[in-house]
Amino acid sequence: MKNLLTRGGIEIIAVFIGISGGLWSEKQSELNKIIKSEETALISIKEALVSDSTSVYWIIKSLEKEQENTDLFLKHISKDTVLSEKELNTRMWDLAYFQYLVQDKSIYESQIKNAGKKIVQVDSVSAAISNVYDYLYKHLDNIFIMQKELSTKTVEAFTDAGGYMDSKRFSITNSLNIDQSAMFSSSFQNLKFISQLTFHYDTNFFIKRQYERGLKIISSAIESIETYLDSKK
Numbered sequence: 001m002k003n004l005l006t007r008g009g010i011e012i013i014a015v016f017i018g019i020s021g022g023l024w025s026e027k028q029s030e031l032n033k034i035i036k037s038e039e040t041a042l043i044s045i046k047e048a049l050v051s052d053s054t055s056v057y058w059i060i061k062s063l064e065k066e067q068e069n070t071d072l073f074l075k076h077i078s079k080d081t082v083l084s085e086k087e088l089n090t091r092m093w094d095l096a097y098f099q100y101l102v103q104d105k106s107i108y109e110s111q112i113k114n115a116g117k118k119i120v121q122v123d124s125v126s127a128a129i130s131n132v133y134d135y136l137y138k139h140l141d142n143i144f145i146m147q148k149e150l151s152t153k154t155v156e157a158f159t160d161a162g163g164y165m166d167s168k169r170f171s172i173t174n175s176l177n178i179d180q181s182a183m184f185s186s187s188f189q190n191l192k193f194i195s196q197l198t199f200h201y202d203t204n205f206f207i208k209r210q211y212e213r214g215l216k217i218i219s220s221a222i223e224s225i226e227t228y229l230d231s232k233k
Helices: 002-077 085-096 106-113 123-160 172-176 180-187 191-231
Strands: none
Touching (some): 002 085, 106 123
């Protein structure tokens, strides 16, 4: 009888151990899947952020060039420097067009935000990524609108002052025999255009600072991801 009870106890323990082991194995398998999903998502997002940071860097450089062009316009108007017709035309084209950030949020939305469960296990890393995609990029969308409106108003002020932009492919100067140099001289006496140029110059300082701040936030998120991935190796 005693042996029977002992055997039964051993069997119960064995069953318990088997169930516990099975549950542990199942949980471990699920954990491994989460870890793998986390690693895949973070690597993909890091690559996307690196690409975005490169784009933002060149946007900043483009804005610096735009500031230089606007400054030269204002110096030309105030007789502090003399620009040729070709230089004036090229710089006016530069003010009309600008670079902006083309955002791709698909990886973040599919692998993290809309994944149905928490993928990134560390809150600081998750917050750094969310800060970029849910806040910074929305802010930069508004900055893009500001850039667009600024360039549009500058071009409108120029054309309202009697100005036009010549290009190598479609040369108004050559086809219509118009004196573009005289046109620039006349446009630069228009107070509305001069005021808009000054406003363009001042506003671009703010716009550039927003992209510089954005670049720091993106770089910080990249560093956070890299540090976390390195700690798991």
